[in-house]
Structure formats: C-alpha cells, structure tokens
Amino acid sequence: MNVSKVKKEVRKITDELISIRRYLHQNPELSFQEIETSIYISELLNKWNIEHTSNVGGYGIIGVLKGKNPDSKVIALRADMDALPIIEENNVEYCSINDGVMHACGHDVHMTCLLGAIKVLSENRDWFKGSIKFIFQPAEETLPGGALKMIEDGVLKNPSPSLIIGQHVFPELESGKVGVRPGLYMASTDELNLTISGRGGHGALPQTFDDTIHTAAEIIHKIKEKVNETAPKDYPTVLSFGKIVADGAYNIIPKEVIIKGTFRTFDENWRKTVHKIIKTIATEVSTKHNTNCDIFINSGYPVLENDNQLAILFEKNAIEYLGKQNVELLDMRTTGEDFARFTQLIPGVFYRLGIANKEQGINSRLHSPTFNIDESSIEIGTGLMIWNAIMTSLDDSH
Template sequence: MRHCGHDAHTTMLLCAAKLLSENKVKKGNVKLLFQPAEETGKGAKRLIEYGVLQNPKVDAIVGLHVNPMVETGHVTCSKKEVCAASDFFNIEIKGSGGHAAHPHLSKDPIPMAANVISSLQQIVSRQTDPLTSTVLTIGQIHGGYADNAIASSVSLGGTVRTLDEDVRKSMKEKMENVISGVTSSLGGEYKFHYHYETPVLTNDTSLIPTLEETVKMILGEHSFSIVNPSMGGEDFAFYTREVPGLFFRLGVRNENKGMASPLHHPLFDLDEESLPYGGTLLAQYALNYLE
C-alpha cells in the first residue's frame, strides 16, 4: 500500500538485488531483508528471533526510508539517535453513570478524563528535563452515549516518544501517579496499560562516512546532509541493538509533480524517479562496505 512508502522500499531492494547479481560480490556476503510488519513494530523482532542475523553472521546492517520532505536526489542521515522509542498506552477511567440533571448522584468520568489529559501534559513540561526530547500524545478518547446522561467510563489511548532511555523507563510510573491521583481525588477508578514497542534507533557513527562516500558517488556533491533525529518510531531499532547499524532517508519529494504530502497523509505519493537511486545506493553501499 502506498501509505508510508513500503512498496517503494521493496522495489528498491529488488533493484539492489538485481544490481548485486549483475556485479558479483568479490568477498563477503550480502543479505537482503524483505521484512514485513514494520508499522506494527513487530517485524524486525520476529526476523531476529528466526535467526536472520546468523548463518552467516551479520557484521553490519543498513536500511532506508523514503522522506517526502526532502527533494528527490538527496539523502539525509542522523549522527546518533535517528528515531525515538515508540511506546503506547491505554487508560480506562471509571465513574458511575446517571442523569445529567443530577450530577451529584454520579461520579462523572468525563471531567476526570479532562483533568487526566491536562495533568499528563505536565509530565513533559514540568517533570522532564527540557533538553531531553519527549512527546506524550493522547490520540483518541471515547466516552458517553447520550447528551443528557453521565457516562460510566471513558477510554483514552495514546503514545509516548522518547530519545533518552532513562526518560523512557520513567514515563510509565510518572503517568500512573498522575492518573491515580486525579481519579482517586474525584472518586473514580482506573485501569492503565503501558506497552513498550520499539526502542530508540541509534546509528553506528563508524558507518556514516561510507554512506556519505556512496551518496556522493551516485548522486553527486551536495546531495548528503546530517539532520536532527525524528520523534517517529522505527522497528529497524531492533536490528541496531544486535549489530552495528545505519539508517538513512531518501528524498522522494517533487513539487512539480504534486508529490509533496507527508507520510501517512491521504494524498501521500512519491517521485518514482527516486526508485533507482534507492536501489543503487543500497547495492553500492554494500560493495563499498565490503571493500
């Protein structure tokens, strides 16, 4: 599906396979990972469990992702942290339902939820070092069934993004303290589930010079740049926890063709002239690395 560019990633790796088969590797081995389920955060982990990094043992791993914010013909890379740890949570706030005309006879979970949402934001603004990038987003809220009735429960769902492992470990406890304090003070109860998904994706800096060299070989001077990390999540992080890794982004933006919408946007599309660039970069990087 052309929603985040994974069809293009598959195409580019097929292109790399063709190039490598036509230009035989003189030493070493190259593995090509056509990995499913990146969006669920589980694909890389399962492939590692199946032994994809063994037989023969992988010494380094490289991946790319399309970037519709960067012009076709350009590559960006982050020095260390590339993508944030991506974790998810669900909260159920329980009160007791009743008639809207008699709120004193109920425990209304909707204002409880409003207070919880407001207070959770203060974890980032007042309990976390402002120099450590952290995002806490409530992505959905569901509650109530009639305009003249007080609901019995409200459910919330969201995500936490962090670049610092210590901050990541602290977020669950901090959130539960807030949720517990707000609901108990207003006479409610709660259920809280926190799901650790993908860790921080970190580049091995020793692999970056070869990427810069490769990009300049294929796309020319001034086509490579170092950029800040993204707070998006990426399951390639599981690979980089096992072996030295490098993750970079390939520009696919072409405003003249009307291809300028961000990832996951309903109108997202990419400049297909970037496909041979991606395939060639992957193949040439492998050859340069092995040399």
C-alpha cells in the same frame, strides 16, 4: 571499483524495476497479511536463480549473496513489505486495486530497490567482500512489528551480520538527494490506553455518580503538566492524547471514559520514568474521585540510534555516488521505526531517500492518500544501496 559501473548496471534494469514497483504499489497488503507480496518476491528471486528462505517471522524472506572471501564479513540489507489502511486517491494507472489498502509509506519502493540491488550484486559478486544478507521484513507498521518476529526466528544468525543498513523514502527531499543523521535519529513509540470507570448517572445529581469525565480531564492535564515540567532539554519529548471516548450526553455522566494517546522520546531511561509518571498520576487522580483507572501502556519500537561510524561512512559513500550537494544532514525525527529492533542488537544505519518532485506536484507526505514518488528515485535508490553495500564491505572498521 567505480561509481560509473554501478550506475551503468542499474540503468539496464531501471525499466524492470519501475514495473516491479508499480505491481507492488497496485497490490498492497496490510501488516501480517503480506502473503501475495511474499510469493511475488520469491518468484522474482527464483527467476533470477537466487537462493532464499521464505516465511521467516511471518511472511518475511531472507537470503545470502556470497562475494569474495565470503566468511570475512556479513552485511545485512533490509526492506519492509507492508502497506497501510488508507484509501488511495492518486489518479495513476497503478493505483491500488485492494480496497482501503495503500502503499502510502513507500515500502513498495524499499522492496524494489532491494530487489534491484540483489539482482545486480548477484551478477557481480567480485564487486564486494564478504557476504550480503538480504532481509524482506513484514509488518513494520503494526506493533509489535515484524522485526521482532524475524529476530525470534533467527534472522540475525546463520550467518550473523556484523551490521545492518536500511533505506526509507523521504518526501521532504527532492529525488536525487539523500539524508542521514549520526547518532539518535528516530523516537521510541508507546501507545497509551487509559480506561476510567465508575458509577454513571444523571448530571443534575452529582451525589449519585462518580465523575468519570472530570477524572479523565484532570488525569490528562496533570500528566502533561508533569511531563512538560520534568522533560530533559537535550532531546524532544512528545506526549499527545488523540482520542477520548465518553459516551454520555448533556446530562448523562458515562460510567466509562476511554483515553488513547502516544508518547515518544529519545532516551530509554526517560521513557521508563514517564511510564511511571502516567501510572502514578492516573492512579492517584482516579482514587481521589472514587473511580478506577485501568492503565495499559503498549511499549512500541525503541529509539533508533544510527551507529556514528556507519552513518559517517554512508555520508562519504553517498557523496561519492551523488555529489556533496545532494547529501544532507537530517534533524531528529519523532516518528518511530521498527528497524530500531535491529539496531539495538547490531550496529546499523538508517538513511532517507529523496522521492519528491515539486515541479510535478509530487510532494505529498507519508501516510497520506495522495502519497507518490518521482520514479527516477528508484534508479538512484537502487544504485546508492549497491554502492554503499560495496564500499561498506571493503571498509575494515566494521
């Protein structure tokens, strides 16, 4: 098996893949609403005579490609399906036609690359050993996330994969490059919701009201101070409060103040400790000021930790496919990813596909209204996904 064979086969379908990606980009759907996206993928798989199961964990799709000695190993390949509530500002012929919804995180590319990999591998089953399980996952962008629902529906059973591989676009890298990081890579994500309530009143008569504003300010200050003082130095910790709603006026103290924030880190024990810090300080401060604080921490995605051996193997495979100069070691990243639900249960590797082209002005960040890709990255991403799957299937260490 050699790289040139894979590149040749992918090149044959590149125009088709670009058309698929443009259709998906033009027809985005929000989390838990990926009805038409799921139908479109299913129709393509039917056209290619590839067996699959729809409506797994919502609108998810799964299937299995059997190679040589199909029971020897099962590798899972995963792509997410949902889009974001963003109004697209790109002036392109395939701009979103769904008002206020946009593929601004590249999930259209992820689906396209996986579809391309499925098509090529299904036609060349002698290239890989074992079986390849493909997973189209809905609702990556919204808690509790589609991975959890798919797991509950048995996505990691019948057959059970021994490892899972995920790809994500990365505008920080030019098209033609990829990146990976062994070990801890992406942060846990928690949504913080605090509601402080008490007697509202006239700001000139402090004896007649409970100072919900002052309580909120003190809670924020003390929580941030305590977390900053005690945070481990070995990995990043992010605690940000991004929204405060206090519907008062110059001389009106509101009866309720709502605080919303996010907490992210790379250690599950420290994560639990911070949850306790938040609850303890919020309760103590609100009690001191004769107010009440309702606390709800929506525990989001766990820490994403790449399996060291799989990450090293991916790096080796990527170098073979793209050349050493095009494979980079990534920094830890404090954004979160639903793929972590899978890697908590089985070994996995989550890598990044470069999609930028600064010379053409294609370098907008993820989740921005002008996000787009250099379409040459589709051929690269598809080919690399295929090559890595093949070489991982032939590796006996997993």
